[in-house]
Amino acid sequence: MAPLSSLLVSLLAASAAALPQDLVERHGPGHHAPKCKPHQVRHRKSWHTLSNVEKKAYLDAEVCLMNKPSTLHLRGARTIFDDFQSAHATLTEIVHYAGQFLPFHRLFVWEHEQALRRECGYRGAHPYWNETQDAGAFTTSILLDPVYGFGGNGVGASRCIADGPFANYTNALGPGYAINDHCIDRTIQDFVSWAAHKQYADRCLAKSTWLDFWVCVEGAPHTAGHGGIGSQMSNPVSSPGDPIFYLHHAYLDMLWAKWQAQNPSVRLTEMGGKNLGDLATEFPGELFPTDIPPPPGFPGAPAPGGPGAPVFNLTRPWEVQAPAILGDPGNTTTLNHVLQLLGLGPDRTISQVMNTKGGYLCYDYDQ
Numbered sequence: 001m002a003p004l005s006s007l008l009v010s011l012l013a014a015s016a017a018a019l020p021q022d023l024v025e026r027h028g029p030g031h032h033a034p035k036c037k038p039h040q041v042r043h044r045k046s047w048h049t050l051s052n053v054e055k056k057a058y059l060d061a062e063v064c065l066m067n068k069p070s071t072l073h074l075r076g077a078r079t080i081f082d083d084f085q086s087a088h089a090t091l092t093e094i095v096h097y098a099g100q101f102l103p104f105h106r107l108f109v110w111e112h113e114q115a116l117r118r119e120c121g122y123r124g125a126h127p128y129w130n131e132t133q134d135a136g137a138f139t140t141s142i143l144l145d146p147v148y149g150f151g152g153n154g155v156g157a158s159r160c161i162a163d164g165p166f167a168n169y170t171n172a173l174g175p176g177y178a179i180n181d182h183c184i185d186r187t188i189q190d191f192v193s194w195a196a197h198k199q200y201a202d203r204c205l206a207k208s209t210w211l212d213f214w215v216c217v218e219g220a221p222h223t224a225g226h227g228g229i230g231s232q233m234s235n236p237v238s239s240p241g242d243p244i245f246y247l248h249h250a251y252l253d254m255l256w257a258k259w260q261a262q263n264p265s266v267r268l269t270e271m272g273g274k275n276l277g278d279l280a281t282e283f284p285g286e287l288f289p290t291d292i293p294p295p296p297g298f299p300g301a302p303a304p305g306g307p308g309a310p311v312f313n314l315t316r317p318w319e320v321q322a323p324a325i326l327g328d329p330g331n332t333t334t335l336n337h338v339l340q341l342l343g344l345g346p347d348r349t350i351s352q353v354m355n356t357k358g359g360y361l362c363y364d365y366d367q
């Protein structure tokens with residue numbers, strides 16, 4: 001009985017063009033992916049609510065990734081931590097300002113969690129940084145605790161971080177595409193971090209379509225975390241050199257999951273947007289909010305090119321091959337789009353990462 005009914009289900013599914021997710025699951029690159037069972041769902045929590053023991057376990061596992069030799073030998077990488085940063089650099093052009101922005105970073109953070117667990121014995125779920133709580137005041141966030149956190153702001157002209165578990169790490173890559181030894185650096189800008197305020201996150205959560213939501217999130221909430229921490233974190237290419245990157249992107253992923261949960265029957269399959277990312281050009285949204293003024297005491301966003309505005313060299317060097325667009329050849333991102341990981345984990349289609357507990361992925365959030 002069971003084999004017959006499952007055969008019927010497969011036949012029905014195969015003939016239904018309306019079920020691309022099922023087709024991709026059975027024929028796509030991840031058809032051997034284990035299913036997520038309810039008792040296996042890992043619950044991701046805000047960093048601010050973790051116990052010191054939980055914080056230490058996460059930080060120790062990240063230090064462990066920084067001490068493990070590279071397994072993929074991606075461009076410039078010496079450690080597994082570097083492999084992640086290097087993959088992000090190589091893929092930068094196609095995974096930002098494009099429809100796959102949130103899906104790619106969802107999978108990227110998931111594989112980071114997998115690596116912490118597989119390589120370093122981490123047993124928890126990936127935490128996220130509830131940034132609304134620290135908006136306008138990143139400098140005093142408990143995230144930057146020297147013992148139970150990521151260490152503080154950069155100091156001196158080099159902007160190297162001077163305390164915390166990552167103080168002595170030597171990044172092999174960055175800024176940008178450069179292969180270049182340097183410290184983990186930070187230049188926290190509280191006026192930029194104001195864009196992490198709840199009113200900007202809520203504005204995104206109130207959007208009714210995927211296109212409006214994605215563009216909104218890649219604007220203010222995304223910009224606030226990167227620009228608010230500054231230095232390496234604000235570089236679109238090499239930002240995963242600062243481990244805060246992973247808590248920032250888990251936060252944006254939480255916003256997406258929260259938005260999806262408001263209308264799952266539509267939003268678990270709603271995709272679209274430009275298929276060809278091209279960094280700073282033709283982004284359909286605004287990168288820093290201008291419609292809600294910051295409170296008194298905050299000078300607002302730095303003028304483009306003015307003092308305080310970061311300057312990046314985003315020219316891809318000749319030895320970094322332009323990443324290909326795989327799975328959906330048109331101009332619009334679809335559920336068939338293949339999210340490339342360059343070996344960090346198996347490539348996945350967007351349809352496979354739409355639901356955080358839908359099969360391949362297996363986690364949820366505390367909000």
Ligand SMILES: *[C@@H]1O[C@H](CO)[C@@H](O)[C@H](O)[C@H]1NC(C)=O
Binds near residue numbers: 049198367
């Ligand atoms: C996140 O921060 C907001 C304040 O901006 C707070 O209301 C909310 O409870 C926090 N969420 C969690 C899960 O701690």
Ligand SMILES: *[C@@H]1O[C@H](CO)[C@@H](O)[C@H](O)[C@H]1NC(C)=O
Binds near residue numbers: 165
């Ligand atoms: C970093 O190096 C300094 C100087 O050698 C040392 O005092 C400090 O304990 C080191 N920190 C870590 C987290 O290894």
Ligand SMILES: *[C@@H]1O[C@H](CO)[C@@H](O)[C@H](O)[C@H]1NC(C)=O
Binds near residue numbers: 313314315316
């Ligand atoms: C920017 O990076 C490219 C590729 O690495 C390099 O050829 C170029 O000289 C750099 N430009 C500046 C202004 O540093």
Ligand SMILES: *[C@@H]1O[C@H](CO)[C@@H](O)[C@H](O)[C@H]1NC(C)=O
Binds near residue numbers: 330331
């Ligand atoms: C895709 O975009 C390119 C460049 O803008 C354009 O020439 C082409 O006609 C578009 N193709 C489709 C199918 O819309």
Ligand SMILES: [Cu+2]
Binds near residue numbers: 088095096105236
């Ligand atoms: Cu990114």
